[in-house]
Amino acid sequence: MHDFAYYLHDILAFFRDGLREGFSHVNGVLGLVIAAYAAYHLSEWKGIWASAFFATIAHLIAVVLLPFLVNERNFQLPPDLLELSYWKTAAALYLGYLVAIAVFFVLKTQFLTKGGGAAHAHH
Secondary structure (H helix, E strand, O other), X not given: OHHHHHHHHXXXXXXXXXXXXXXXXXXXXXXXXXXXXXXXXXXXHHXXXXXXXXXXXXXXXXXHHHHHHOOOOOOOOOOOOOOHHHHHHHHHHHHHHHHHHHHHHHHHHHHOOOOOHHHHOOO
């Protein structure tokens, strides 16, 4: 029972610290572009988990590769790659992408029609 309380405390602290810190360290434009792309390719709700996962992977790769590709610095892996803080940030990104992709997917399903029947019915 002591282990359960310990892990529950860690989980609650993760969410408390994440909500307090927010996403101020995240490149907003990059995140929105990736989320919009993932939502555009999402065809049904059950695929949102995989879309958010691959969006998170794409984001983490882009953060490493973009400075290298624009000749800002040499290629280097994140210095904290093996630290728990890096993986907490990755988990927070995943949750953020779940929300962002869900919002974009709702907007897509509400405002973008599939074309065809409704467009041709008014001729």
